[in-house]
Amino acid sequence: MNQNAKVKELKVDTTAASAGPMNGADIFIESLKKENVEVMFGYPGGAVLPLYDALYKNPIRHILARHEQGAIHAAEGYARVSGKPGVVLATSGPGATNLVTGITDAMMDSLPLVVFTGQVATGVIGTDAFQEADVIGITMPITKHNYQVRDMNDLPRIVHEAFHIATTGRPGPVLIDIPKDIAGMIGEPEFVTEVDLPGYQPNFKPNSLQVKKLRGALAQAKKPVILAGAGVLHAKASKELLQFVEKMQIPVVNTLLGLGGFPANHPLFLGMGGMHGTNTANKALYETDLLINIGARFDDRLTGNLAHFAPSATVAHIDIDPAEIGKNVETHIPIVADARAALKKIMSLDFEAPKADEWRAKLQQDKVENPLWNTEDGEGISPQLLMKMIHEITEGDAIVTTDVGQHQMWTAQYYGFNKPDQWVTSGGLGTMGFGFPSAIGAQIAKPDKTVVAIAGDAGFQMTLQELGLVAELKLPVKIIVYNNMALGMVRQWQETFYEERYSQSLIPVQPDFVKLADSYGIRGYKVSTEEEAEKVLRETLTDNEPVLIDCRIKPKEMVYPMIAPGKGLHEMIGVKPQ
Amino acid sequence: MKRIVTATVFNQSGVLNRITGLFTRRQFNIESITVGATETEGVSKMTFVVHVEDARMVEQVLKQLNKQIDVLKVNDITDQAIVTRELALLKVMTTPQTRAEINVIIEPFRATIIDVAKDSVTIQVVGNFEKIEAMIELLRPYGIKEVARTGQTAIKRGSQRLVSESKPFSILN
Numbered sequence: 001m002n003q004n005a006k007v008k009e010l011k012v013d014t015t016a017a018s019a020g021p022m023n024g025a026d027i028f029i030e031s032l033k034k035e036n037v038e039v040m041f042g043y044p045g046g047a048v049l050p051l052y053d054a055l056y057k058n059p060i061r062h063i064l065a066r067h068e069q070g071a072i073h074a075a076e077g078y079a080r081v082s083g084k085p086g087v088v089l090a091t092s093g094p095g096a097t098n099l100v101t102g103i104t105d106a107m108m109d110s111l112p113l114v115v116f117t118g119q120v121a122t123g124v125i126g127t128d129a130f131q132e133a134d135v136i137g138i139t140m141p142i143t144k145h146n147y148q149v150r151d152m153n154d155l156p157r158i159v160h161e162a163f164h165i166a167t168t169g170r171p172g173p174v175l176i177d178i179p180k181d182i183a184g185m186i187g188e189p190e191f192v193t194e195v196d197l198p199g200y201q202p203n204f205k206p207n208s209l210q211v212k213k214l215r216g217a218l219a220q221a222k223k224p225v226i227l228a229g230a231g232v233l234h235a236k237a238s239k240e241l242l243q244f245v246e247k248m249q250i251p252v253v254n255t256l257l258g259l260g261g262f263p264a265n266h267p268l269f270l271g272m273g274g275m276h277g278t279n280t281a282n283k284a285l286y287e288t289d290l291l292i293n294i295g296a297r298f299d300d301r302l303t304g305n306l307a308h309f310a311p312s313a314t315v316a317h318i319d320i321d322p323a324e325i326g327k328n329v330e331t332h333i334p335i336v337a338d339a340r341a342a343l344k345k346i347m348s349l350d351f352e353a354p355k356a357d358e359w360r361a362k363l364q365q366d367k368v369e370n371p372l373w374n375t376e377d378g379e380g381i382s383p384q385l386l387m388k389m390i391h392e393i394t395e396g397d398a399i400v401t402t403d404v405g406q407h408q409m410w411t412a413q414y415y416g417f418n419k420p421d422q423w424v425t426s427g428g429l430g431t432m433g434f435g436f437p438s439a440i441g442a443q444i445a446k447p448d449k450t451v452v453a454i455a456g457d458a459g460f461q462m463t464l465q466e467l468g469l470v471a472e473l474k475l476p477v478k479i480i481v482y483n484n485m486a487l488g489m490v491r492q493w494q495e496t497f498y499e500e501r502y503s504q505s506l507i508p509v510q511p512d513f514v515k516l517a518d519s520y521g522i523r524g525y526k527v528s529t530e531e532e533a534e535k536v537l538r539e540t541l542t543d544n545e546p547v548l549i550d551c552r553i554k555p556k557e558m559v560y561p562m563i564a565p566g567k568g569l570h571e572m573i574g575v576k577p578q
Numbered sequence: 579m580k581r582i583v584t585a586t587v588f589n590q591s592g593v594l595n596r597i598t599g600l601f602t603r604r605q606f607n608i609e610s611i612t613v614g615a616t617e618t619e620g621v622s623k624m625t626f627v628v629h630v631e632d633a634r635m636v637e638q639v640l641k642q643l644n645k646q647i648d649v650l651k652v653n654d655i656t657d658q659a660i661v662t663r664e665l666a667l668l669k670v671m672t673t674p675q676t677r678a679e680i681n682v683i684i685e686p687f688r689a690t691i692i693d694v695a696k697d698s699v700t701i702q703v704v705g706n707f708e709k710i711e712a713m714i715e716l717l718r719p720y721g722i723k724e725v726a727r728t729g730q731t732a733i734k735r736g737s738q739r740l741v742s743e744s745k746p747f748s749i750l751n
């Protein structure tokens with residue numbers, strides 16, 4: 001009803017650029033410049049023609065994807081590795097609905113995006129006009145917040161609020177729907193430089209009383225473990241985490257999305273937890289008496305059957321989002337705070353290290369007895385070995401993105417992420433088609449880094465149109481297709497739980513990926529043996545050109561170990577045979 | 579368990595949609611919602627009656643509501659000193675014989691007849707949930723043709739008795 005229920009006078013930017021009458025589209029561009037937007041990802045259409053015209057006259061770098069889904073996944077990759085918000089622009093109707101998967105993905109994995117969609121003119125909203133879709137209604141449950149601009153004078157305030165909301169607290173996507181006529185209206189709005197959002201006050205500072213409780217619990221603990229999630233990465237807290245761990249000598253488990261927040265080569269690192277985690281990580285989560293969750297959300301793929309999750313533990317949970325605390329797992333020490341602020345506070349106090357020699361020794365022994373393993377027979381390249389090769393050749397320093405499926409799990413298990421912000425994957429939503437376009441965004445954010453996209457043969461076919469973008473921008477993205485001629489993860493589940501009834505999971509026809517790459521002017525290779533793979537990887541991963549490598553991996557290889565659905569952390573199958 | 583939760587919200591377009599969508603998506607069971615203006619322009623108050631399994635579920639309801647940008651304040655007022663009221667309109671079948679009886683039944687409820695037709699009367703009653711339920715039960719034998727209820731709205735009493743135990747799920751202390 002009243003978009004302007006605001007009363008407080010906000011500070012205004014009075015520099016030359018904001019003076020004088022402008023139209024809505026120019027205000028849009030000016031607002032983005034004031035947010036220091038360097039690049040946006042988008043696709044034009046009727047309802048955003050005025051915005052694109054303003055962009056033509058007053059440029060901000062714009063990446064023209066070949067599909068809106070490609071644009072938004074690229075924006076996600078950009079946001080994940082740069083820490084800056086990804087900006088997306090699409091037209092009304094189909095342009096906007098093509099963004100839905102990416103918006104949901106960003107919501108689930110807490111990525112800051114500001115998404116602009118065109119809308120039909122205000123006068124015809126609600127009449128089923130050409131290319132009209134109820135984007136506000138559709139995206140309400142999949143955005144942190146959304147806005148439809150009804151008065152052009154609100155535009156600068158809304159844009160400023162959107163960037164603020166997307167990037168603070170628990171990050172997430174914010175959408176702004178701009179009707180076409182708003183873009184053409186002339187006005188003289190004020191560019192506010194403050195926000196007034198009384199309903200949005202994220203809490204950064206940890207509560208002292210709870211921190212003291214944690215200190216008490218640590219002094220008592222005999223089997224402590226830290227579960228570090230993506231919150232550590234979002235808060236840029238990996239240094240503080242490492243200091244805390246080294247001081248207290250507490251073993252660390254990462255979630256899938258938290259990988260890289262703690263160095264994988266550290267002696268106290270137990271590996272990833274959950275469905276395809278290591279035996280040791282899951283054993284630690286099962287047997288612990290003090291579980292310190294830092295920025296993870298106790299997702300069901302991590303916890304397994306909740307009845308068997310950390311059954312005898314005191315649970316402490318540090319999270320910027322109070323709603324995550326106590327949502328899935330009963331929590332005894334709730335600390336609503338930014339992970340970095342919380343760790344700093346903890347380090348500033350005198351904490352007694354837990355007496356956990358026995359515990360560490362036991363876990364160390366389990367690490368030796370039950371490591372990740374793979375079979376060494378069979379036709380084709382070992383996917384695990386391939387990942388180790390990629391690690392070695394890129395010196396563990398590449399930005400690695402993945403699609404969803406077996407190859408994603410092998411990457412998580414075997415790449416060995418030692419540094420933050422080099423790992424980009426779709427965790428919460430599990431979006432096939434994410435890996436390749438997100439690598440494009442990551443490469444745009446970090447032009448000097450080696451960016452490797454690990455793609456499933458099926459997932460790659462969902463967004464491979466973005467090869468056009470790689471060719472156009474000459475981005476040196478390294479596309480490695482883990483080709484098992486199958487929806488491998490589906491096939492694995494059918495083999496394990498459906499008596500090998502491979503219903504619709506084997507792909508009989510594939511494009512010739514080498515010719516496909518060639519048709520875009522990109523080098524393509526097909527490799528079928530480990531020797532060939534190593535040779536091609538060594539030749540191509542370290543240069544400054546894009547490449548696509550079709551790697552024929554063992555088609556029947558399984559991702560192990562595994563916790564079957566409904567089972568507990570202590571019921572891992574496929575652990576290394578003794 | 580049944581909880582009464584209030585939320586003060588910015589009266590932005592779509593805010594009701596946001597909140598009902600949230601309830602559906604998170605499988606929170608609502609018995610009723612009322613919405614209306616407050617003493618502050620642009621700010622509305624919502625009252626929800628929700629059915630939840632346990633205290634942790636209530637905590638989730640409150641926290642999820644709080645996460646909405648347009649929500650200013652959320653309170654579970656069930657255990658506070660409050661007044662709750664609901665208005666109901668009931669159309670009850672009548673015959674010349676039963677009309678007087680019905681009058682007698684509704685009198686102690688301080689209900690009023692606001693419309694009379696040949697074979698029915700429409701009764702208006704205001705009260706808390708239990709009072710309205712009780713009156714409906716007494717009128718049921720006469721044949722209730724139609725019921726329209728507003729759902730409960732609530733306000734805290736001017737003076738609160740001291741509630742000593744702090745909320746078990748408070749996260750900020």
Ligand SMILES: Cc1ncc(C[n+]2csc(CCOP(=O)(O)OP(=O)(O)O)c2C)c(N)n1
Nearest residue numbers: 405406407430432456457458459487488489
């Ligand atoms: C958009 C989408 N559709 C379906 C799925 C379900 N799914 C999960 S993994 C998988 C197979 C993926 O095959 P591929 O990309 O070849 O990877 P692989 O498991 O073989 O490594 C499927 C279909 C999904 N995650 N996302």
Ligand SMILES: [Mg+2]
Nearest residue numbers: 457484486488
């Ligand atoms: Mg495959």
